[in-house]
Amino acid sequence: MKILVTGRGGREHALITALSESPGSHELFAYPGSDAIASLAKRVDAPSLPALIEWMKTEGIDLCVAGEEALLVKDDGLANLCEQAGIPCWGPRKEAAQMEASKAFAKAFLKRHGIPTADYTVCTTAAEALAALSSFPIVLKFDGLAAGKGVAVCATREEAETFIREVLEQRIFGPGNLVVETCLTGPELSVFASICDNKYHILMPARDYKRIHDRDEGPNTGGMGAVASREIVTAELLAQIETEIIAPTVQGLLKDGLRYRGFLYFGLMLTPDGPKVIEYNCRFGDPEAEAVMPLLRGDFAGYVAAAATGKLETNLIHFAQGWSICVISASAGYPASSRSGDLIHGLELVDGVRVYHCGTRQNSTGKFETNGGRVLAVVATGASRAEARDKAYAESAKISFEGLQRRSDIGRMHFE
Numbered sequence: 001m002k003i004l005v006t007g008r009g010g011r012e013h014a015l016i017t018a019l020s021e022s023p024g025s026h027e028l029f030a031y032p033g034s035d036a037i038a039s040l041a042k043r044v045d046a047p048s049l050p051a052l053i054e055w056m057k058t059e060g061i062d063l064c065v066a067g068e069e070a071l072l073v074k075d076d077g078l079a080n081l082c083e084q085a086g087i088p089c090w091g092p093r094k095e096a097a098q099m100e101a102s103k104a105f106a107k108a109f110l111k112r113h114g115i116p117t118a119d120y121t122v123c124t125t126a127a128e129a130l131a132a133l134s135s136f137p138i139v140l141k142f143d144g145l146a147a148g149k150g151v152a153v154c155a156t157r158e159e160a161e162t163f164i165r166e167v168l169e170q171r172i173f174g175p176g177n178l179v180v181e182t183c184l185t186g187p188e189l190s191v192f193a194s195i196c197d198n199k200y201h202i203l204m205p206a207r208d209y210k211r212i213h214d215r216d217e218g219p220n221t222g223g224m225g226a227v228a229s230r231e232i233v234t235a236e237l238l239a240q241i242e243t244e245i246i247a248p249t250v251q252g253l254l255k256d257g258l259r260y261r262g263f264l265y266f267g268l269m270l271t272p273d274g275p276k277v278i279e280y281n282c283r284f285g286d287p288e289a290e291a292v293m294p295l296l297r298g299d300f301a302g303y304v305a306a307a308a309t310g311k312l313e314t315n316l317i318h319f320a321q322g323w324s325i326c327v328i329s330a331s332a333g334y335p336a337s338s339r340s341g342d343l344i345h346g347l348e349l350v351d352g353v354r355v356y357h358c359g360t361r362q363n364s365t366g367k368f369e370t371n372g373g374r375v376l377a378v379v380a381t382g383a384s385r386a387e388a389r390d391k392a393y394a395e396s397a398k399i400s401f402e403g404l405q406r407r408s409d410i411g412r413m414h415f416e
Helices: 010-020 049-059 078-085 094-101 103-112 126-131 157-168 235-255 288-295 300-308 385-396
Strands: 002-007 027-032 063-066 120-123 138-142 151-154 178-182 188-196 199-202 206-208 211-213 217-220 225-228 261-271 274-281 296-298 317-319 323-330 354-357 360-362 368-370 374-382
Touching: 002 010, 010 027, 010 288, 010 300, 010 354, 010 374, 049 078, 063 078, 063 300, 078 094, 094 103, 094 274, 103 120, 103 178, 103 274, 120 126, 126 157, 138 157, 151 157, 151 217, 157 178, 188 235, 188 288, 188 300, 199 235, 206 288, 225 288, 235 261, 235 274, 288 296, 288 323, 288 354, 288 374, 296 300, 323 385, 374 385
Parallel strands: 002 027, 002 063
Antiparallel strands: 120 178, 138 151, 138 178, 188 199, 188 206, 188 261, 206 225, 211 217, 225 323, 261 274, 296 317, 323 374, 354 374, 360 368
């Protein structure tokens, strides 16, 4: 098969690696890809989404896999345009992708279908948002795509007022409303499922670490690490999540006439009152994909290709036992900003783990340097959480660059 994956980060590097290791002979392409991804997939240069669709038609692409979310809602939507061109796409249509693109859309969907979530108010002005501040901590969510940075958990009124001004007056994320939510408490859990029309397949659960500093301190990021294992959640709790959240979500999509084919991320809070939905993402999580993919076994390419055409063949893949731990190395200034051009040292010393490139580029001498906020993901697997964690940190320690930021408690916090 000829397979194109959209995106350029660590998630896409992990997905393309899994596709490259699938049985059979597949020709892989990436749009736009990265210098690191180019070792596995040919990079595609297209000036626009319609131009990319034309290129896929000319090249005879057999399958498009949506890695990142932006193209799903850009123009007429990646999946919509692929369908018009007769190209199977593993990613939802634009209408269904509003589940991620609009927090207000997702909250209304959850309420309409009786799926447990936090109470909320949608605000269009700063005055409305300020009036909605009732108790603290409180959660504020920009109603749009913001690369994982549009959510603030505010402990004080001052923090909330600052974020409200940034979003609704300074418009740092562009036009859009603000969702004000009651703050849920408890451990977080990420559950991924493949959704194929009226069918679903629950994949490996994971837990990510969104704050920049140890002990979950500092501002939110796109994710500073992740842990994946079947042992994160009990079979009883996963069955409850399936009954109360996953199955009703799939039925809700059908009732609303939203055909969905693709990965769906359920960001959950395990509250004292039971699991509740924090958010939906209409693709695989990042950095959770980097933690999950090394545990995947079987024919991933065949699985995705079949599902994109309406056949969910769950027997084609399975997940290994044990643990996988992903440790992110981020650039100086992240998440408020990111510095590029710092030379990365030690990559050639790393052994026995996966290294996915989240934000790197090659300089004129062929050396990798920083080119984004999150730079590298080092992922180790092991029979125990301690084994995977020790290995991930031992190999991460071999990598350095100026201004490097790395949490020291991935795989330990929330478990001990």
